[in-house]
Amino acid sequence: RQEQYRALRDVPAVTRDGIAVGLQLNAGLIVDLSHLTETGAEGVGLFRTELQFMVAERMPTAAEQQILYEAVFEAVGDLPVTIRTLDIGGDKVLPYMKSLEEENPALGWRAIRIGLDRPGLLRMQLRALLKAARGRPLKIMFPMVATVEEFVQAKRIVEREKAHLTRHGHPLPADCRLGVMVEVPSLLFQIDEIAAEADFLSVGSNDLMQFLFAVDRENRQVANRFDPLSAAALRAFRLIADRAQAAGTPATVCGEIGGRPLEAMALIGLGFRALSMSPASIGPVKAMVLGIDAGAVSAFLEQELARTRDGASLRPALAAFAERH
Numbered sequence: 495r496q497e498q499y500r501a502l503r504d505v506p507a508v509t510r511d512g513i514a515v516g517l518q519l520n521a522g523l524i525v526d527l528s529h530l531t532e533t534g535a536e537g538v539g540l541f542r543t544e545l546q547f548m549v550a551e552r553m554p555t556a557a558e559q560q561i562l563y564e565a566v567f568e569a570v571g572d573l574p575v576t577i578r579t580l581d582i583g584g585d586k587v588l589p590y591m592k593s594l595e596e597e598n599p600a601l602g603w604r605a606i607r608i609g610l611d612r613p614g615l616l617r618m619q620l621r622a623l624l625k626a627a628r629g630r631p632l633k634i635m636f637p638m639v640a641t642v643e644e645f646v647q648a649k650r651i652v653e654r655e656k657a658h659l660t661r662h663g664h665p666l667p668a669d670c671r672l673g674v675m676v677e678v679p680s681l682l683f684q685i686d687e688i689a690a691e692a693d694f695l696s697v698g699s700n701d702l703m704q705f706l707f708a709v710d711r712e713n714r715q716v717a718n719r720f721d722p723l724s725a726a727a728l729r730a731f732r733l734i735a736d737r738a739q740a741a742g743t744p745a746t747v748c749g750e751i752g753g754r755p756l757e758a759m760a761l762i763g764l765g766f767r768a769l770s771m772s773p774a775s776i777g778p779v780k781a782m783v784l785g786i787d788a789g790a791v792s793a794f795l796e797q798e799l800a801r802t803r804d805g806a807s808l809r810p811a812l813a814a815f816a817e818r819h
C-alpha cells in the first residue's frame with residue numbers, strides 16, 4: 495500500500511470525470527513541512543500557528559514570531575500556505591499565559607475571541623506575518639469566527655497593520671487574502687454574508703461537528719453518537735459548498751474528515767474541490783479521487799439526501815456505492 499501511494503506522488507488528483515481536487519497538508523511545526531515533497535501535496539491548507547507557541551518556553555516576541563513565519567515560507571517555497579491565527583484557549587493552553595478558569599472552555603474565551611479582546615496579541619502576530627511574507631502571497635484565516643462582525647473587525651486590524659507597515663517603508667505581501675474558518679454553526683445561518691466578506695472559507699469540521707451535534711470532540715463516550723456522514727452533517731457541508739460557490743468564494747475542508755477516503759468522497763460529491771489533511775492521508779485520498787466519478791457521487795448523494803426520512807447515516811449506502819464503483 496505505502497509503495498502504491500508513493501507511486502502516486504506526482505500523479506495529479508483528478509477524478510475520472512476530469513474534476514481536479516486540490517490535496518493539501520495540515521501542519522503546525524516546521525518538521526511537518528518536510529511531508530510536502532514526500533506526499534506531493536499541493537500546499538499547506540492549514541498551518542496551526544499555536545503549535546509553535548505551545549512548544550515555546552515563553553511568549554515569542556514579535557521578532558521571534560517573524561523568524562518562525564519566515565521559516566515556514568522558506569520551507570514551503572513556491573507552494574501556497576494558509577496560515578491560521580492563534581487558536582488558543584479551549585484545549586490548547588499556553589503554559590506561560592494566564593488562562594481563565596472556565597466551566598466550558600470549548601465554548602469559552604478562545605481563538606479569535608482572545609484576538610479581538612486582546613488586539614495587542616493579534617496585532618503582533620499579524621504584523622510578524624505580514625513582514626515575513628514580504629513580496630510573496632499570504633493567506634491568513636481566523637479560527638472560531640461566530641459572526642460576520644468578528645471577521646470584519648479582524649479584517650480591519652489587518653488593514654491597519656498593512657497601513658502601519660507601509661508608513662514605515664516595509665514591503666507588503668504580494669497578495670494578501672483573508673479567510674474564515676467555518677467551525678461555529680452560527681455561520682451556517684450567515685453563510686451568504688460571510689462568503690461575500692471572505693476571500694475564502696475553510697471548514698473546520700472537527701469543531702463544526704462538535705458544536706453542531708453538541709458532542710465533545712475529545713470524549714470517546716459520546717463520539718459514536720453522531721456521524722459526519724449523517725444527513726444533517728452532509729446538508730450542513732452542502733450548504734457551505736453551494737453558497738460559497740454561488741458567491742464565487744473558494745471553500746476548502748481542513749478538518750480530519752477530509753483525510754478519510756469515504757468522507758472525502760462525499761465532500762467532493764457535495765462540491766468541495768480542495769481538502770487539507772494530515773500527511774498520511776494524502777495517498778489514500780488521492781487513490782480514491784483517481785477512482786471516482788464526481789458527477790456520479792454527486793447524483794447518488796442528492797438522491798439519498800432527498801430520500802432519507804430518519805436522518806440516519808448515509809455511511810452504509812456510501813460505502814456500498816464506493817464498493818460498486
Ligand code: PEP
Binds near residue numbers: 540581697700702748
Ligand atoms: C477543525 O476544527 O476542524 C480544525 C481544523 O481546527 P482544529 O482541529 O485545530 O480545531
Ligand code: MG
Binds near residue numbers: 637677698700701
Ligand atoms: Mg477548530
